Amino acid sequence: MRTVNVGLIGLGTVGSGVIEIFRRHGEQFRTRAGVDVRLIRFADRDSERFVSLGLPVDACTTDWRAVVDDPDIDIVIELVGGTCVAHDVVIAALDAGKSVVTANKALMATSGREVMDHADRQGVDIAFEASVGGGIPIIGPLKHSLTANEIQTVMGIVNGTTNYMLTRMAEDGLDYETALAEAQAKGYAEADPTADVDGLDAAAKIAILASIAFNSRVTLDQVPVEGIRSLKPVDVEYAAEMGYVVKLLAIARRIEEGIDIRVHPTLIRSSHPLAGVNGVYNAIYVIGDAVGETMFFGEGAGSLPAASAVAGDVIEVARHLAKDCLGLVGCTCTEHLSVRDIGDLETAYYIRLEVVDRPGVLAATSRVFADHTVSLASVIQKATGGEFVDLVYVTHRASERSVRSALTEIEALDTVRALGTMLRAEEL
């Protein structure tokens, strides 16, 4: 039986999960994959981890190059994260003729093409199932079972931290700061939550999914992003009254002009399959021209779930190595679709205005929307105490440009104290 040697670089949360999985099931992998897959080398900057993880000292190094250059290593697992060292690790490993398994969304969303090209040139595998949705199989299904479809939509809740926060805001009326503090206390959010709450993590993931789903490369910098920092509990409340749930959605659609892609807090009907996905769970919703609606649900983060995807990729690559089938499915970006400017977006909008409680204000503001051909689906007026009221509009399908110019004009009205919130709604 062919022996496949694996080197693991980065012994953080996911790395320790991978070690745990190999300890539990390493033996079974031999019978299941028909390959003897072995984790034989480990690298991390922090040598404390070698001890805490109970690794044999002589198998460990603080110098990742020692793993990449080791002629006995067939597969390198990159779990360093980020786009600096991780980039060097992955490129060096591929150039050394080794296949690579990574969970690195940032790297794949920024340098995916470069990484794929290196793998292609070397005729090795690059696998990255863990980069999106933790343990949820989504990249595999898109590249294999669903490959006969023209994918029209791939859309999801792909960040567990913000979904936990939004769930708490919706269920118990917590404000942003309290929800964040709670998420941090539970270890769901990092000390610096920027990547999560500002939507960058979700943006990287949807860039990867869109690239595969639409067979056309989309990079992180092409994804318009809005996070949840400015979201108010009152908006979640009003949305609920109108039959919506607010989720941080990562949305990608194939449209006539190319690709519509974006990340922002979004109102979706409470009857939509994604509306029931709460807490730290993730779900990716896919519509294909043949398969119709599908959804993939599971734990989007955490040590073992992400490690499950990494280990699955390792076994897959090991099978390919043993049967001399590397490079079976390389880069699938065979088309060149352009990404639509968000200004050209047409969707429904939720708009909350803080206005003076005086006759004629509703008429005046509604008038402005009409002047910009933004037609209104519903409006509710809410007393907020004192001389002000909230005017909450949901529009019919309108262009982002028209809505924005209407809002600029409305802001100038002396009866309008402030533009409260503008959220996009998905009418599914």
Place this chain on the structure above:
Amino acid sequence: MRTVNVGLIGLGTVGSGVIEIFRRHGEQFRTRAGVDVRLIRFADRDSERFVSLGLPVDACTTDWRAVVDDPDIDIVIELVGGTCVAHDVVIAALDAGKSVVTANKALMATSGREVMDHADRQGVDIAFEASVGGGIPIIGPLKHSLTANEIQTVMGIVNGTTNYMLTRMAEDGLDYETALAEAQAKGYAEADPTADVDGLDAAAKIAILASIAFNSRVTLDQVPVEGIRSLKPVDVEYAAEMGYVVKLLAIARRIEEGIDIRVHPTLIRSSHPLAGVNGVYNAIYVIGDAVGETMFFGEGAGSLPAASAVAGDVIEVARHLAKDCLGLVGCTCTEHLSVRDIGDLETAYYIRLEVVDRPGVLAATSRVFADHTVSLASVIQKATGGEFVDLVYVTHRASERSVRSALTEIEALDTVRALGTMLRAEEL
């Protein structure tokens, strides 16, 4: 570029969907799969279909052997269904050295081992993603992305016909006959609905899923089955009152003694992810020791969804052919687990008794449960008009044997008119 020739046997609902998909996207498959995949021969008993599907006459035959024996054919798609002709088609194709793609759950659930062995011996592929869950990718994920897990549970709603009927019974109080008639009128149920309503279709599917999930062969005849024929609207109603939804679940669990597998109408908490899966939709819920909870949702039937899975398999096999990688993942049944007798089942039970409305009846019946160490979680009494009432019990975890012997004793009480219904509940 390598050309891969495909022969399609069986031009019914799914077959016509496969033809439609190749008409739409056949060209793209060349760039996506790097292979020129072509549907070049078609067989069906009914030659009318050649015309109605607009197929070139000289590419069509009423004799499936002409396709299987055609030296130009690399892949045979079997969509005949059933276990007679289909069995001969698949075995003959494999023995002729051709790879096979099938949607045939009955065949794989009864002769899976034989089929796999033939494929193994010939070093070709046998792919059957479409045999479970229509277009939902589930066999692929279990064999690949999730392969590093020890799967503990695979459980799902895998029959769209019955799920549609149960949804209508729950939402509008339809009785079984009316729900069936409606499903037939909408084309969701066949004239002879036996395979669906008696749970045989679901049993075949869970046998296939269990075999893959637990790496141990389970055949159709090993699956205890109860259908939904005897289900009363009143039970669906009482279940709802107690916070449950009734679904026809196909359940497979890895337990100490081996495998717990069964198909029956089941009470699940309305908060469970499966509870919200309505209409003709299917969903498969999987728990793995590393990945945790995951769920795969989508259209479980219909021409194009099932064809999506078939075409995905065809492209995958074509890739393998082009890169000389056939037989990459063969039979994964490496263990020999035994299937537990349903008498040894321990779960919660829903029991409805029709009793005489007289003091002491509740005490008497409850007494019998206690005598058989069946402890009760909740009970409600419902007037049904006249001298009778419904006594509805939900038990704590109890053994099927104890419950059955308790019911035999209860049935003998002269205050008990009839045992109404006994349903199992999944406490998740």
